[in-house]
Amino acid sequence: MAELVIEQLTKSFDGAEVLKELSLQIQEEEFVAVLGPSGSGKSTLFHLIGGLYEPDTGAIRLSGENINGQKGSVSYMPQSPSLLPWRTVLDNVLLGAEIAGRKDQQAAVQMMEKAGLSGYEQSYPYQLSGGMKQRAAFIRSLLSPQPLILLDEPFSALDEFTRSEMQKWLLDIWHQNKRSILFVTHNIEEAVFLADRILVLSEKPANVIAEFQVDFPRPREASITLTEEFLRFKRDIYKVLKKHE
Ligand SMILES: Nc1ncnc2c1ncn2[C@@H]1O[C@H](COP(=O)(O)OP(=O)(O)O)[C@@H](O)[C@H]1O
Numbered sequence: 540m541a542e543l544v545i546e547q548l549t550k551s552f553d554g555a556e557v558l559k560e561l562s563l564q565i566q567e568e569e570f571v572a573v574l575g576p577s578g579s580g581k582s583t584l585f586h587l588i589g590g591l592y593e594p595d596t597g598a599i600r601l602s603g604e605n606i607n608g609q610k611g612s613v614s615y616m617p618q619s620p621s622l623l624p625w626r627t628v629l630d631n632v633l634l635g636a637e638i639a640g641r642k643d644q645q646a647a648v649q650m651m652e653k654a655g656l657s658g659y660e661q662s663y664p665y666q667l668s669g670g671m672k673q674r675a676a677f678i679r680s681l682l683s684p685q686p687l688i689l690l691d692e693p694f695s696a697l698d699e700f701t702r703s704e705m706q707k708w709l710l711d712i713w714h715q716n717k718r719s720i721l722f723v724t725h726n727i728e729e730a731v732f733l734a735d736r737i738l739v740l741s742e743k744p745a746n747v748i749a750e751f752q753v754d755f756p757r758p759r760e761a762s763i764t765l766t767e768e769f770l771r772f773k774r775d776i777y778k779v780l781k782k783h784e
Pocket residue numbers: 552553557575576577578579580581582583584743
């Protein structure tokens with residue numbers, strides 16, 4: 540059974556449709572990237588899966604269970620890091636695990652070190668740069684125990700080098716502890732490098748206009764981005780996006 544099944548999801552705001560009969564599925568342990576122009580409804584889709592919004596029509600099921608409007612079923616990293624200002628960075632990073640009753644301080648400290656946040660454990664969010672906040676929110680979602688992780692443009696605030704480090708690290712972590720990942724990005728190269736499968740969304744009202752299976756063997760090295768096959772993916776996806784502008 541697929542981990543996540545979304546059927547015919549429709550969502551409007553003030554009469555304007557943002558998602559229209561959008562359907563998709565994610566298998567257990569699958570890494571799926573959602574690629575679409577900005578304003579197409581990607582974050583709205585995540586708000587719906589995360590239970591922050593309710594759909595007008597359609598179904599969202601996780602391992603067979605209806606999760607429409609239900610918070611806490613998935614681990615969710617929103618597009619804006621939304622750290623709690625009154626908690627230290629370490630306590631922010633531990634929030635999801637703590638709510639689930641699985642707080643592991645040592646794992647959190649190790650992850651912060653990996654993400655270049657060592658020494659900031661007892662700092663407060665206002666003391667961090669935008670990119671550091673994003674990395675903290677990213678770790679928080681990884682430390683939450685749910686079997687499906689939603690990542691909404693998790694690396695958009697990072698410079699090219701840090702972004703590439705974080706991508707490799709994410710793949711390592713996912714390799715060691717396989718879960719389903721739904722990853723929103725507007726970066727074609729990032730989608731091809733990370734995902735098993737890429738869903739391309741149309742402009743709003745969004746629905747899935749193309750799907751690409753990406754079968755590069757894992758573990759993946761950054762050098763695959765220079766191969767002919769990788770460039771072909773980039774061209775093909777770019778064409779689909781262009782055509783629907
Ligand atoms: N709470 C809301 N109220 C009204 N309009 C919204 C709301 N959330 C999103 N929208 C609209 O939905 C569209 C898609 O937004 P969003 O899902 O954030 O796109 P993306 O993440 O793909 O950039 C935008 O036109 C945005 O203005």
